[in-house]
Amino acid sequence: MMAHKGEHSGQCSFLTAAIVICGMLATFHSETKAAAIPAPGLEFRHHNNEEIPQILASVHARCPNITRIYTLSERSVRGLPLYVIEFSTTPGYHQLYHPEFKYIANMHGNEVLGRELLLHLANYLCEHFLAGDHDIQKLIKLTRIHLMPSMNPDGWQLSTDTDRNDYLVGRANNNSVDLNRNFPDLDRIMFSNEEAHVNHNNHLLEQVDRLKEPIQPETKAVMRLIMQVPFVLSANLHGGDLVANYPYDASRSGAMTEYTESPDDQTFRHLAMTYATHHKNMANPKRSGCGDDGYNFGKQGGITNGAAWYSVQGGMQDFNYLSSNDFEITLELGCDKYPLASALQEEWENNKKALIQYMWQAHIGVKGHVRDAVTGQPLPNTIIHVKNVTAGRNDDILHDVTSVHDGDYWRLLTPGQYIVTAYRDGYQPLSHRVRVYDRPHMEAQRVDFHLQPLLQLMQSANSDSKSDSEYEETYDETMRNNIVNKLQKKWLFNKYKESISTN
Numbered sequence: 035m036m037a038h039k040g041e042h043s044g045q046c047s048f049l050t051a052a053i054v055i056c057g058m059l060a061t062f063h064s065e066t067k068a069a070a071i072p073a074p075g076l077e078f079r080h081h082n083n084e085e086i087p088q089i090l091a092s093v094h095a096r097c098p099n100i101t102r103i104y105t106l107s108e109r110s111v112r113g114l115p116l117y118v119i120e121f122s123t124t125p126g127y128h129q130l131y132h133p134e135f136k137y138i139a140n141m142h143g144n145e146v147l148g149r150e151l152l153l154h155l156a157n158y159l160c161e162h163f164l165a166g167d168h169d170i171q172k173l174i175k176l177t178r179i180h181l182m183p184s185m186n187p188d189g190w191q192l193s194t195d196t197d198r199n200d201y202l203v204g205r206a207n208n209n210s211v212d213l214n215r216n217f218p219d220l221d222r223i224m225f226s227n228e229e230a231h232v233n234h235n236n237h238l239l240e241q242v243d244r245l246k247e248p249i250q251p252e253t254k255a256v257m258r259l260i261m262q263v264p265f266v267l268s269a270n271l272h273g274g275d276l277v278a279n280y281p282y283d284a285s286r287s288g289a290m291t292e293y294t295e296s297p298d299d300q301t302f303r304h305l306a307m308t309y310a311t312h313h314k315n316m317a318n319p320k321r322s323g324c325g326d327d328g329y330n331f332g333k334q335g336g337i338t339n340g341a342a343w344y345s346v347q348g349g350m351q352d353f354n355y356l357s358s359n360d361f362e363i364t365l366e367l368g369c370d371k372y373p374l375a376s377a378l379q380e381e382w383e384n385n386k387k388a389l390i391q392y393m394w395q396a397h398i399g400v401k402g403h404v405r406d407a408v409t410g411q412p413l414p415n416t417i418i419h420v421k422n423v424t425a426g427r428n429d430d431i432l433h434d435v436t437s438v439h440d441g442d443y444w445r446l447l448t449p450g451q452y453i454v455t456a457y458r459d460g461y462q463p464l465s466h467r468v469r470v471y472d473r474p475h476m477e478a479q480r481v482d483f484h485l486q487p488l489l490q491l492m493q494s495a496n497s498d499s500k501s502d503s504e505y506e507e508t509y510d511e512t513m514r515n516n517i518v519n520k521l522q523k524k525w526l527f528n529k530y531k532e533s534i535s536t537n
C-alpha cells in the first residue's frame with residue numbers, strides 16, 4: 035500500500051506577501067462582497083482551483099474580524115498561489131500564550147476529500163462563531179488556526195482532468211515529485227544522533243548537510259511557514275485508507291515496516307486516537323478495510339504508527355516534529371481518494387466532530403512563559419525539557435521544545451505527573467513539578483519560569499553551576515544561529531520575528 039502521508043505550508047515572504055495579500059484582499063472585497071453576504075451555504079461538490087480563493091474570500095467577508103487570507107511565499111510549479119485562511123481574534127498576529135494550529139490538505143493532488151473538508155470547516159467556523167456557538171467562539175478566542183485547503187493545486191488539476199480514479203495520476207506536483215517525500219530527511223539525522231548519544235533532539239534543520247533532490251516550490255513554501263509560525267499542533271489530510279497515522283514515519287533500522295516509537299509516542303497515540311474516536315467510522319472494528327489484503331485499521335482503533343504501516347523518508351509529518359515545536363499526525367480520510375461529489379456531505383458529517391476535537395488538542399499539557407528573573411525580559415529559544423514521573427516512573431522525554439519570540443512556550447502532554455525544566459545558556463536551570471489533568475476544552479495550565487542569570491549567582495558564590503554541561507554544549511546559541519543563518523541563505527530567509535511584523 036503506497037500513497038498518502040505528508041503535509042503543510044509557509045507564510046508569504048515579506049514584500050511579495052504584503053503585496054499579494056493586500057492586492058488579493060482588495061480584489062476579493064470588491065468582487066465578492068455582494069455575493070458573500072448573507073451567508074450562502076457552501077455546496078457539497080468539488081471546488082476547482084479558482085473557486086478556493088473565492089470561497090475563502092466569502093468567509094472572510096462574513097467574518098472579517100476573525101479571519102485573514104494569505105498566500106505562501108512560493109507558488110505551485112504552474113504558478114498557482116497557495117492559499118491559507120487564518121482564524122484568530124487577532125488575525126495576522128501571534129498572541130502570547132495562544133497556540134498556533136494548522137491543517138493542510140491535498141498535498142497529494144489526487145487525494146481530494148481533505149480539500150473540500152477544509153473549505154467546509156472554514157465556512158463552519160465562521161458561521162458558528164457568528165451564531166454564538168460558545169465552544170467555537172472559545173476555540174477561536176484561544177487558538178490561532180490556519181487552514182490550507184490545497185498544497186498541490188497542479189496535481190489536483192491533472193487528476194481532475196484525467197482519470198479521477200487512478201491511484202497515482204495527480205499525486206505528485208507538476209515536476210513529478212511526491213511532495214511527501216521531498217522534505218529534508220530529519221529522521222535519519224535524529225536516529226544517527228541517538229546512535230552517537232548526541233543530545234540534540236529538536237530543531238534539527240541546522241544539521242542538514244545534503245538533500246536527496248531539489249526542494250520543490252510547494253515544499254519550500256511550507257517549510258518557510260513551519261519556520262515562521264510557532265505551530266504547536268497540526269494534521270496533514272490525505273486519502274486512500276481510513277486511519278490516523280502518527281510519528282515516526284521512517285523506521286529506525288531502515289526496515290520496510292517496523293513500529294518506530296518517537297519520544298512522544300504516548301502523546302501522539304492520544305492525538306491520533308482523538309481523531310479516530312471522534313470520526314464516525316475510523317475506530318470502528320467492524321467496518322471493512324481498504325486494501326486488497328483486507329487489512330482493517332479499525333481493528334486497532336483506527337490508528338497506526340507510520341513506520342509500522344510502511345516506512346517513509348522525507349515526509350512532512352516527521353519534518354514538523356523534528357524541525358520545529360510542532361506535533362503533526364497524518365490523517366487518511368477514506369479508501370476512496372477522489373470520492374464522488376454525492377458522498378461529500380456524508381463525509382463532512384463523518385469528520386466534522388473529529389476535525390474540531392482535534393484542534394482543541396492544541397490545549398493539552400502545559401504552557402507558559404520564560405523570563406529573566408531580574409529584568410523580566412522574555413527569553414526566547416529556551417529549552418523546555420520534560421521528565422515523566424507518573425506513578426513512580428523516571429523517564430526523560432527526549433524531545434525538547436523551545437520558547438518562542440515572546441518567551442512563551444507550549445508542551446503537549448497527556449495526563450500524569452511531570453518535572454518540567456527550563457535550560458538556557460547563562461542562566462541557572464529551573465524545574466517545576468506539575469500534574470497534568472484531563473481538562474477538555476480548557477486552556478492548558480500555566481507553568482511559568484523566571485530564570486536567574488548565572489553571572490549574578492557567580493558573583494555571590496562560587497557556585498558549582500555545572501547544570502547540564504552536555505546541554506549547554508549541544509544548544510550553543512551562537513553555533514545554532516550560524517548554521518541556521520547559512521541554511522537560510524539557501525531556502526529559509528524569514529524567521530519568527532519577521533513573520534510577526536509582516537503578517
Ligand SMILES: [Zn+2]
Pocket residue numbers: 037038039040142145272273
Ligand atoms: Zn497522500
